[in-house]
Amino acid sequence: KNQVEQSPQSLIILEGxxxxxxxxxxxxxxxxxxxxxxxxxxGPVSLTIMTFSENTKSNGRYTATLxxxxxxxxxxxxxxxxxxxxxxxxVVSQNTGFQKLVFxxxxxxxxxx
Amino acid sequence: EPEVTQTPSHQVTQMGQExxxxxxxxxxHLYFYWYRQILGQKVEFLVSFYxxxxxxxxxxxxxxxxxxxxxxxxxxxxxxxxxxxDSAMYFCASISGGTxxxxxxSGTRLTVV
Numbered sequence: 001k002n003q004v005e006q007s008p009q010s011l012i013i014l015e016g017x018x019x020x021x022x023x024x025x026x027x028x029x030x031x032x033x034x035x036x037x038x039x040x041x042x043g044p045v046s047l048t049i050m051t052f053s054e055n056t057k058s059n060g061r062y063t064a065t066l067x068x069x070x071x072x073x074x075x076x077x078x079x080x081x082x083x084x085x086x087x088x089x090x091v092v093s094q095n096t097g098f099q100k101l102v103f104x105x106x107x108x109x110x111x112x113x
Numbered sequence: 114e115p116e117v118t119q120t121p122s123h124q125v126t127q128m129g130q131e132x133x134x135x136x137x138x139x140x141x142h143l144y145f146y147w148y149r150q151i152l153g154q155k156v157e158f159l160v161s162f163y164x165x166x167x168x169x170x171x172x173x174x175x176x177x178x179x180x181x182x183x184x185x186x187x188x189x190x191x192x193x194x195x196x197x198x199d200s201a202m203y204f205c206a207s208i209s210g211g212t213x214x215x216x217x218x219s220g221t222r223l224t225v226v
Contacts (some may be wrong), residue, residue: 042220101146103156
């Protein structure tokens with residue numbers, strides 16, 4: 001079954017600290033892996049996209065890693081800001097010809113002052 | 114930056130009524146999608162649409178659902194007879210092709226009472 005699992009479910013960190021979110025997937029056939037940020041009541045916004053051959057992708061303070069052999073990914077957030085408070089969703093794109101996305105349940109991050 | 118626009122942002126309807134959710138994808142995009150997110154749950158794929166026909170649909174997308182691209186710019190999701198369990202955020206998305214460029218709208222919150 002095609003699944004994307006994330007941990008932790010929720011996380012509270014102090015402003016300025018770093019954190020790492022984890023993602024495991026069993027989606028096949030694999031096309032690419034994306035990390036999205038979703039604010040409450042809003043649509044997901046793309047942070048990074050990685051294909052099979054990419055191990056690391058950075059976008060500002062966000063750095064994603066991908067291990068296609070173990071089917072694991074992580075999202076590292078550096079020097080967190082209050083505005084980073086949101087849900088972070090790991091999404092795997094299935095290469096069925098039409099790029100169907102399989103979503104994880106997300107990690108809800110709260111950055112406190 | 115081009116956006117996917119969804120209207121209305123919030124719709125309240127009585128059980129059994131028909132609703133039409135509207136989306137204006139990015140103009141040069143070719144693939145269109147509807148996803149939904151029940152409160153507190155993960156985003157789920159509903160349907161993909163390409164070349165004026167459904168290319169793939171999930172088991173959620175039963176006979177009560179239909180999609181249309183009536184005028185070459187709008188992309189609509191119709192629910193014929195709404196049920197309480199249809200209450201969710203509905204997200205429209207479009208891509209130009211290839212493996213990247215997935216853009217989500219801000220969503221329509223549907224509340225069935």
